[in-house]
Amino acid sequence: xxxxxxxxxxxxxxxxxxxxxxxxxxxxxxxxxxxxxxxxxxxxxxxxxxxxxxxxxxxxxxxxxxxxxxxxxxxxxxxxxxxxxxxxxxxxxxxxxxxxxxxxxxxxxxxxxxxxxxxxxxxxxxxxxxxxxxxxxxxxxxxxxxxxxxxxxxxxxxxxxxxxxxxxxxxxxxxxxxxxxxxxxxxxxxxxxxxxxxxxxxxxxxxxxxxxxxxxxxxxxxxxxxxxxxxxxxxxxxxxxxxxxxxxxxxxxxxxxxxxxxxxxxxxxxxxxxxxxxxxxxxxxxxxxxxxxx
Numbered sequence: 451x452x453x454x455x456x457x458x459x460x461x462x463x464x465x466x467x468x469x470x471x472x473x474x475x476x477x478x479x480x481x482x483x484x485x486x487x488x489x490x491x492x493x494x495x496x497x498x499x500x501x502x503x504x505x506x507x508x509x510x511x512x513x514x515x516x517x518x519x520x521x522x523x524x525x526x527x528x529x530x531x532x533x534x535x536x537x538x539x540x541x542x543x544x545x546x547x548x549x550x551x552x553x554x555x556x557x558x559x560x561x562x563x564x565x566x567x568x569x570x571x572x573x574x575x576x577x578x579x580x581x582x583x584x585x586x587x588x589x590x591x592x593x594x595x596x597x598x599x600x601x602x603x604x605x606x607x608x609x610x611x612x613x614x615x616x617x618x619x620x621x622x623x624x625x626x627x628x629x630x631x632x633x634x635x636x637x638x639x640x641x642x643x644x645x646x647x648x649x650x651x652x653x654x655x656x657x658x659x660x661x662x663x664x665x666x667x668x669x670x671x672x673x674x675x676x677x678x679x680x681x682x683x684x685x686x687x688x689x690x691x692x693x694x695x696x697x698x699x700x701x702x703x704x705x706x707x708x709x710x711x712x713x714x715x716x717x718x719x720x721x722x723x724x725x726x727x728x729x730x731x732x733x734x735x736x737x738x739x740x741x742x743x744x
Contacts, residue, residue, distance in 0.1 A: 484498070488516060493535070493536060494536070496536070497538050498538065498539045498540065500542065501560065503559065518601060532575075536553065538556065539553065539555045544563065550581050551573065551581055554570065554573055556569065563719065567597050571593065571594040583632075583633065585677050587636035588626050588632065588636075592656030592657045593672070595607065595657035606714060611654060613710065623700075624697070624739060626652055626656060658704070663689075
């Protein structure tokens with residue numbers, strides 16, 4: 451009996467030790483220089499450096515992640531449950547950044563042009579069905595750009611759209627939400643400068659339009675169309691107006707806004723590229739409205 455009790459006691463001690471060892475790494479994670487845990491404990495961000503940057507910059511990024519997480523959590527609510535662990539890769543160069551379920555790839559870190567809020571919005575709120583294009587791109591990319599404008603680095607979307615209207619190079623919203631056309635706007639072959647310009651214009655249009663929806667009709671209504679299929683039908687159902695009607699309101703609003711100032715033009719990244727001959731080289735079909743949906 452004594453031997454049995456002794457064995458039992460040893461087993462309990464071993465199990466206790468194992469339990470303590472399982473807890474320790476989580477506690478240690480909080481002290482890891484490249485780890486940050488959200489205050490609610492739901493998500494752990496791991497920063498992975500593929501470039502040489504100072505620890506002070508890493509600390510700054512950790513703060514940005516927590517602030518952005520808070521802002522996104524307090525925006526719209528979705529049924530999507532984000533990953534409990536998200537790796538944030540810091541990369542060299544100025545390629546396109548992107549955010550998936552459990553990974554965010556940031557470029558432009560050294561030049562301070564990385565769209566952290568934009569990509570984190572995708573990772574926290576979800577995108578299509580498991581980050582595919584099943585629900586299009588318009589509301590997801592538009593809202594992520596809107597959030598970046600509001601809480602991160604401004605891309606001056608309304609000012610750009612104003613210049614597009616003035617130069618008669620406005621993209622039809624009906625085309626941007628059309629599932630048979632949206633790939634060519636939001637996911638073109640970006641090895642071509644003109645196609646890359648078209649993609650940037652598509653992001654800007656969607657963000658400006660969604661900014662108008664939110665500022666005019668409220669965040670609660672927009673929440674009902676975010677990441678939904680058949681956006682055109684959903685917009686009419688939620689807002690009581692078709693896309694063409696709201697588009698006219700949006701254009702009228704932008705027309706009333708002032709021209710970009712010299713200071714804004716300086717801050718507007720690649721302003722000259724998006725108001726120059728590159729746009730004129732884009733195939734005219736992308737600016738033609740499909741009237742079948744009006």
